[in-house]
Amino acid sequence: MLADLRLRSLAGLSAIVCVVALTASALTWRFDMWFYDLLLAHSGQVADDSIVMVVIDDESLSALGRWPWPRGIHADLLERLRESGARGVAMDVSFSERDIADPVGDASLAKAIRRNGKVVLPVMVEPSQPDGVLIEVLPLTELAQAAAGLGHVEVDVDPDGVARQAYLHAGLGNAQWPVLALALFDQAPGAGGRGALPGLRNPDKTPASPYLWVRDHHVMIPYVADDDGFQRVSYLDVLRGTAPASLLRDRWLLIGVTAPGIGDTLLTPVASTDTRISGVEYQANLLNMLVRGNAIAPLPLAWQLPIAIALVLLPLLLHARIEARRTWLLALGAGGTILVLSAVLLYYGRHWFPPMATLATLLLCLALWAVNRLQHSQRLAHSDALTRLSNRRMFDVMLARELGAARRGNRPLSLLLIDVDHFKHYNDTYGHQAGDDALRRIAQAISGRARRPRDVPARYGGDELAVILPETTAHAAQAIADHIVRDVRGLAIARNESEVAPVMTVSIGVAAYFPILEGHDSDLLERADAALYQAKEKGRDRSYCAETTVPS
Incomplete structure (x- = not known):
């Protein structure tokens, strides 16, 4: 027990x-992500009607010319959106360098951003040079000052190339920048009292190096399936005023490039391997998560x-x-x-x-x-319940197996047949419980002399026990038998009524088989049984070895 x-x-x-x-x-990350993707694909996420993407598509590029466009075009778009009554506008477009071809365009764009009052712009992070330190790339100073907010657009991609997660706050040395979608969501009235942000917090509260990108509020993104995608309107239609006013009024608007060949694209858990989304769609999914309050936080x-x-x-x-x-x-x-x-x-x-x-x-x-x-x-x-030795069935199997091995290898095989002297009389005198205890102790003594891996001590039947001794000569087997006789006598299991000795004793018949001298026919068991009979005839409490031609 x-x-x-x-x-x-x-x-x-x-x-x-x-x-x-x-x-x-x-270590099981890939299997975990496979299961996560399966669950997410069947989670039934839908796009909120309040989110609209203003997309820079092929039609817009064909009409307005090569990318990037003059800043004045973006200024005109923002004026259109100001008149539409949108809740807020996020421009997922970089304005980090001056427009040399349109010197007044930057000033016009800054003025339009300020007049709109609800425009947020992106902050990017990139190495200063290949394998160099990271730097934050902010919009031009006048544009950043005019904006209602700034937000980072870093995308965290897993080792398998899929963008499953995001950090709602990040920055160099300090996670000061909200993600662009959160910066837009913060433009809602009363956003300051919306409560704690979702996501797993960064446990490291110590100040970080100003050259390290620090993240906080780790979330898993509940992506919207392709079939339930976001509402979208062409940049060109908004600029020309042909977009439905109802599609823009009181909506969250995200402006970005969806035309192929411009900007990075991302794999998502709900998209097929050959379907990618643009950066503005990534931000739209983040905004949808914030609006619907269904962010997934890693435990x-x-x-x-x-x-x-x-x-x-x-x-x-x-x-x-x-x-x-x-x-x-x-x-x-x-x-x-x-x-x-x-x-x-x-x-x-x-x-x-x-x-x-x-x-x-x-x-x-x-x-x-x-x-x-x-x-x-x-x-x-395969074992005997009382003695824990091999049972008779296992004995027969192992004897046959070892006889075969002896013949194949021309190695000696010896067998001991052991009988507890006058055991029935002991049982009748002291009771079956005492008899069982005596058999268990004798079995332990026998096991102590049959310690090699291939030795098989077994209960042959009733009070008869046996030991199979592979690769053992008759002389060595009789020495083991004599040790067992002395060991059992040394147990000092008292029996005053015995004619042999005042303690429990055993008689042992020993027989050996050497195939190189005896051939393939063996009567090992019969000879061991006959030797046991001789041990009893000679007064018990002893071993007797059957005659054999095997040299000792």
């Missing part, structure tokens, strides 16, 4: 170490680990109470519970719990435990 408890404790501790290591190291590691440990240990505790053949049912139920819990936390709790480290640990533990129980069951099937 104590050994079984220790085994279970060791298994539980190993499971804890395994799940902690897998979770902390994120902190401090929460993940206790949940993972509990999900692993509970099935392991239940496993000890079910039949081995039902292990697959437990594995199916526990694995399904882990995946369902991850889905429920995502859909209803808006938290992401990566399940695969827990699932892998659980299935591995259950598999190992099932194998262990199967081996244990096999050992019980």
Whole structure:
């Protein structure tokens, strides 16, 4: 019982170490992301009607000329939007350098931004030179001063090239810049009292180097499926005044390039491998998340680990109470519970719990435990319940196997047949319980002399025991038999009624087989039985070796 408890404790501790290591190291990340993408694709996210993208598409480029356009064109667009009564405007267009071809365009754009009063502009981060330090690229000073806000447009891409996540605040040395979509959302009346931002906080509160890009408020983006995409209107239609006024009034407007070949494009969890979205669509999904309040926050590691440990240990505790053949049912139920819990936390709790480290640990533990129980069951099937030696069936199998091995290798094989002297009389005198205890102690003494990996101590039947000794000569086998006789006598199991000795004794018949001299026919068992008869005839409490032609 104590050994079984220790085994279970060791298994539980190993499971804890395994799940902690897998979770902390994120070794199962790709499988977790596959499951996350599957859940997100079926989450039913839809675009909010209040979000409209003003897209710089092929039609606009054909009509207005090569990109980039003069700043005066953007100024005219903003004047149109000011008249439309939009809630706010985010321009996902870089204005970090002066327009040499249009010297007055920058001033016109700054004036239009100021008059509109609801325009936010992007802050980009890029290396100062290849492999150089990072720098923040802000809009021209007069444009930044005229803007209602600035927001970073960094896109965090996972190792597989998919943009699943974002940081609502980031900046060099300090996470001072909101993401562009958040900077736009902050233009809403009463935005200052909207409460805490969603997302996993940066645990490092120490001041960072001014050359390091610091992030905060980590979120997973609930992307809108392509079929439920955002409303959009052509930049050209807005500029010409042909866009429906109802499409612009009281809406969040995001201006950006969607024409192919201009700007970066991104893979998302809900898009096919050959479908990408533009940067303005990425910001639109972030804004949709903020407007609908459905941001997904990764669970902190401090929460993940206790949940993972509990999900692993509970099935392991239940496993000890079910039949081995039902292990697959437990594995199916526990694995399904882990995946369902991850889905429920995502859909209803808006938290992401990566399940695969827990699932892998659980299935591995259950598999190992099932194998262990199967081996244990096999050992019980091949062993004698009382003495824990091999049973008669296992003895017959092993004797046949070792005879074959002896013939193939021309190696000696010896057999001991052991009989407890006058055991029936002892049973009748002292009771069956005392007889069972005596047999157990004698079996332990025999096992102590049959310690090699291939030695097979067995219960031959009733009070008869046996030992198969591969690669053992008759002389060596009789020496082992004599040791067993002395060891049993040394147990000092009292029996005052015995005619042999005042303690329990055994008689042993020894026989050996050497195929190189005797050929392939063997009567090993019969000769050992005859030798046992001789040991009894000569007064018991001794061993007797059958005659053999095998040299000692």
